[in-house]
Amino acid sequence: MHTTLHPLLATGADAAPALSAPGRAALDFAGLRALIAATTARLNALGLGRNDRVAIVLANGPEMASCFVACASAVTSAPLNPAYRADEFDFYLSDLGAKALIVERGSLSPAIEVAVKHGVRVLDLVVPDGAPAGAFTLESREPHAGAPAAHPGAAQPDDVSMLLHTSGTTSRPKIVPLSQRNLAASAQHIARTLQFTPRDCGLNIMPLFHIHGLIAGVLAPLAAGSQVFCTPGFNALKFFAWMDEARPTWYTAVPTMHQTILARADKNREVIARHPLRFLRSSSSSIPPQVIAELEQAFGAPLIEAYGMTEATHQMASNPLPPAVRKPGTVGVAAGPQIAIMGEDGALLPCGATGEIVIRGANVTAGYENNPKANAEAFRDGWFRTGDQGVLDADGYLSITGRLKEIINRGGEKVSPREVDEILMDHPAVAQVVCFGMPHAKLGEEVAAVVVLREGHAATERDLQQFVAARAADFKVPKKILFMAEIPKGATGKLQRIGLAAKLGLTG
Structure with missing residues (x-):
């Protein structure tokens, strides 16, 4: 197992395509490695070295992918959502202690003004005319009169490679430091699970400020010498045209994206037939077994559901590829770290018992930054507590029964x-x-639901309540059902149950 990104990214053949994008020539692996070396030297010359924090605010695309990989190899990368407003950038840039901010030349991002206010150096990412996908140079907006980096060169195994914040739905977002060792381990786990080869091409539609897209969408396939086709972000109207251009062998997405793609699949059967996928992958939130069956039928390929989180550098468990057994409704078997089920007293529970899912392994963060209280709560006897409730069956397949x-x-x-949800x-009529x-x-909480109906179908709140009542105990029947055109989602496309009642004005 490699423990840093440099040897990990030495796999791809020099002339093999590494990064591609709509309407762009591909950047090969020789070009990617040269770009990483040049970016490392440039950052070092600007006084930025190992463990110095560099925030990245770039739109989805090949330059975001290559900039992340290059920065993660040399400094501490901190990808941020480009859609944040000034107040959010103010919080994240100061909380991270960023020394520099990378934006594309001509960017109007509010992050720039915030960076200037905090004395954070602004670096422009410049794409030369006619350059292949992902090629760039960095130019500082102010001349650098200081010394070069105190700790130059390629990052070492225990250096912090990336900083991401937790979503902070119930508390102040926590900083998750992920080391070179964490990133390298997770990329290799995913590459092994999905059996990537240089013949593979992934169609990346995931946002690249989030662990799912960064590790499963970009780093893992590159670590196996396979190609990543980088789109500007998820767009259901363009997905099948991108399929035609990229000729992918796989893609990964969150369930809401899969469902939107599925709605258009029937009209694009010819595209699917032209470019048969080896597999589809779903992660970041649960995907209903009914949707898995429909997707597999539409694409004629297996859907591999995986289980991940930021603190585990993404993947923890995954259903295996055929001919191994996939169990829809489970997130598969341990696929990287060790997985166990812990009782409230801290004892590990046997197969079939429900408790908290805990993990440990090379891809798990060493702990939250500057947050001893959170670390005391998150770690127990060397195990990281995921906050999810689940059960392992006799074959080692994990079912998540809920977020605690x-x-x-x-x-x-x-x-x-x-x-x-599954009922x-x-x-x-339910899409x-x-x-x-x-x-x-009086009860503290009551069950509520947001429903999107299938096109051409109708159902009332009472219809759906009676449907649930026929299959579950009365206390599980939603008291309130709202019908909406789309499900409210977070920035990464994930369903966010926590805080949804307040967002929808359901205050009891």
Whole structure:
């Protein structure tokens, strides 16, 4: 196992395509390695070296991918959502202690003004005319009169390679430091799980400020010498045209993206037939088994559901590729770190028992930054507590029964919102659903749901309540069902149950 990115990225053949993009020539692996070396030298000359924090605010695309890989190889990369507003950039740039900010030349991002206010050096990413996808140079907006980097050169195994914040749905976002060792381990775990080869090409539609896209979408395939086709971000209207151009063998997405693609798949059967996929991958939130079956039928390929989180540098468990057994409704077997189920007393539980999912291994963060309280709560006897509730079966397949913070407590009766989701997804009129807890004066919480109906279908709140009541105990029946054109989602396309009641004005 490699423990740093440099040897990891030495795999691809010099002339093989590494990064490509719509309407652009591909950057080969020789070019990518030269770019990493040149970027390292440039950052070092500007006084930025190992463990110095460099924020990256770039739109999705090949330059975001290459800039992340180059920065993660030399300094501490901190990718940020380019859609943030000034107040958010003010929080993140100061919280990270960023020394520099990379933006594309001509950017109007509010991050620039915030960086100047905090004395953070602004670096322009410049793409030369006619350059292949991902090629760039860095130019400082102010002349650098200081000394070169104190710690130059390629990052070492225990250097911090990337900083990301947790989503902070219930508390102040926490900083997750991920080392070279963490990134290298996770990339190799994913490459092994998905059996990447140089013949593969991934169609990346995931945002590249989020662990899923950065590690599974970019770093893991590059580590196996395969190609990444970098889109400007998810666009269901362009997905099948990109398929035609990229000729991919796989793609990874969150369930809401898969469902939007599925809605257009029938009209694009010829494109699918021209470019048969080896597999589809889903992660970041649960995908209903009904949707897995429809996607597999539409694409004629297996869907591999995986389980990941930022603190584990993404992947923790995954369903295996055929001919090994896939179990829809589970997130598969341990695919990197060790996985166990822990009881409330800290004891590890046997197969079949429900408890908290805990992990340990080379891809797991050593701990949150400057947050001893969070670390005391998150680690127990060397295991990291995921905050998810689950059960392992006799074959080692993991089922997630709920997020501990998302479990709805209705007057002492515990309801897993995922269970109600899956019941509602069986209704012929339901296309998408997310259940969540809403405040209730006497019970504490009551079950609520947002539903998106299938085109051409109709159902009332009462219809759906009766449908759930026929299959589950009365206390699990949603008291309130809202019908919407789309499910409210977070910045990365994930369903966010926590805080949804407040967002929708359901205050009890």
